[in-house]
Amino acid sequence: MKDFAALFAALDGTTRTNAKVAALAGYFETAPEADRLWTIALLSGRRPKRTVTATRLREWAAEAAGLPLWLFEESYAVVGDLAETIALVLPESDGGADRSLAAWIGDIRALSALEEPARRDWVVAAWESLATDERFVFNKLLTGGFRMGVSRKLMTRALAQATGIDEAELAHRLMGDWSPETTSYEALVLAPDPSADLSKPYPFALAYQLDGVPDDLGDPGGWAAEWKWDGIRGQLILRGGVHHLWSRGEELITDRFPEFLRARDFLPDGTVIDGEVLAMKGGAPLPFNALQKRIGRKTVPKKLLAEAPAAMLAYDLLEAGGEDLRDAPYRDRRARLEGLLAGLPPDAPVGLSEAVPFVTWTDLAALRATSRARLAEGLMLKRLGSPYRGGRRKGDWWKWKVDPFSIDAVMIYAQAGHGRRANLFTDFTFAVRDGENFVPFTKAYSGLTDAEFREITAWVRKNTLERYGPVRAVPPVHVFEIHFEGIQASPRHKSGVALRFPRMARWRRDKPVAEVDTLGHLRDMLATYG
Amino acid sequence: MGKGVLTFTDRGIYCPAGDFYIDPWRPVDRAVITHAHADHARPGHARYLATPGTAPVMRHRLGEIALETQAYGETRTIGDAHVSFHPAGHVPGSAQVRVEVGGEVWVVSGDYKTEADGLSEPFEPVRAHAFITECTFGLPVFRWRSEAALAAEINRWWASARADGRPAMLGAYALGKAQRLLTMLDGTIGPILTHGAIENTNAVLRASGLALPDTIRVTPETKAKDHSGALVLATPSALGSTWAGRFPRASKAFASGWMAVRGIRRRRAADKGFVISDHADWAGLNAAIAATGAERVFVTHGYTAQFRRWLEAEGYDAEIVETEFDGEALDSPAEDET
């Protein structure tokens, strides 16, 4: 694992993309094939299952380091990363014999069969046999939270460099339902058999947010628009008489949405559709909250199935009659999609996401303003002549989302961040006014610059009213503009509301606390949009 | 134990028996100074006492001041107190202050480091009844590597930057850390350039007899292409400023104890972080405290709450003292670790 730890250090030690890709490509050229495969798996989010709980690891590490548990916990709070904290507090070691990454992972997986004392002995012995930098990587494998500062896209690019295989082709090969136990480097990367994995999805095409207005995109006649629905972006695959549903996060969610079993009654084999999974009733989408109840549920009770039935609104056709259509222009793919879905009954689990007709960009802007009322997040713009290309690219696709909800609120609690921001106060709780009182309604921890966080941190230190563990109460002085994407009722919260994706848009130094928004205002928003 | 040899006031650490302060942060009549860092040697006092090694930098930074010097190990009587300096190993000239009143000994550590760096006078444990210690890195996650291992790591990075045709730019505090790094650098790799603030301090230390390798001051006329393969020693704040722009494509690194934490290292957006501190690590703090034989320990600047609790569990009578030293300096650690 020494070379893998060295790879991690190299990736961690540079901020330059080219250097990261070069380090990774070098590793892919020299590492044993089994280790390459595991590295691809880890960097595409395929982690080995956790076989030791974080609580046990903390106890064992504190004991091995000769520290009381509270001091270990305090150290963890400062470092912000469990794997790193453990690596740092353990007594120094030069490391022993080198074993491959795949061998270590194999042993970690086998831990689940051991009784706890044996597990403990194995982990402590492993720590003793590893040098500090290897320990850190090893702990990351144990805790399953593996991030190497390399996106999947960069990993794919590095692998393309190392193998000479086209990057887009590789991206497709690396998709789908595989793990290092079910395949080999040869079968996955070098010489895949297309019939071996009929569930394999295509890499999703993603879009950048359009800043401002679309006038710069040129002649509106070259573009199509459709609603950007607020659900789960998915790919529905019908091949070999079986159907599969993938989420954009490349999770196989077929079993969570049994409604799509019936897709086979309506659509021919050899079909792949890109669309949005939504909770729908009477042909119209329900608010996101309805779908949220279904997310994360592996089995769906009957009642919920009736309350929030799921269906797909189709955006695009990627495969028809078993033929890959991705190189065809959007215009043609869309025409075939419309043909395919025409005449399906309203209760079919797949329907067409209607195109949004427009002539001028001004027309479209007016339509966009109606998005929220239609429960859409905004519009998608797609160039009629464009192929379907995986990944996020500029040029052919744009998302033109509605402006977020906005509210002015005052900070009343602050808490230190984690990891990168372990030494700054970055997690704030915000309140709105309710008569004489301030009622907390949301937390937010992003949106400010490091310089602003430093300034706030200095202020919090000097103005702490009270401490509750890591949380500090501060006087209601600083006003922030909070943006969010949605609002719903929440009896668990004092304010009665919960927000989606709250973040700090601006520090309103110009606003006195007397002018922050009220709880009544939030309740009005809830009544209109919740 | 009776009345304290030292008390803690809003002006600084005070000795009633001798009517003087140690590293005071408000203007006082008589100040005993541990070392020349800005948070310890402040302007505005009527009279100063420091070691001969500390004096030149203090004069350079504070201008005309009434400054007397006293060598390590010598004792002077001020009022009813006997005062002596002992090496703290933090930066050249840095001292712990030993104060004895009526047979009771208290020692103020100032900032200190227990491992010898080949430049500062090595830390010397002093027996005491009470010890006032900093604890900037008072958590067990802070553990420093040997000077030789660090030097090898830095020189490897410099050589690899040179091989890539890029300047190597290293950020470090102008007094102490910068000179220590100079002695670690392998001058056969390439020329060493220095930021003006660092070179000014170099000049003062050279004049007081410290042997430092040859360096080239960076001026507005300096052109990166005239110094290929160079290592540029910069102040931490210069590293992220337009000043650094004159060395395009530089591989940037920080040298600070805070670089032990990956999250902090990444926040600096530097290519590399070297874990090098002029303060004691966890093991160093514990060894230093044990070596004083003190039963009473006052902890200041750093992870005071955690460290006090630890010391209590270890059987010490430990208290937290609020001071205005910048040891905590969590906001921009690389700049302010002083």
Ligand SMILES: [Zn+2]
């Ligand atoms: Zn200092």
Ligand SMILES: [Zn+2]
């Ligand atoms: Zn200091």
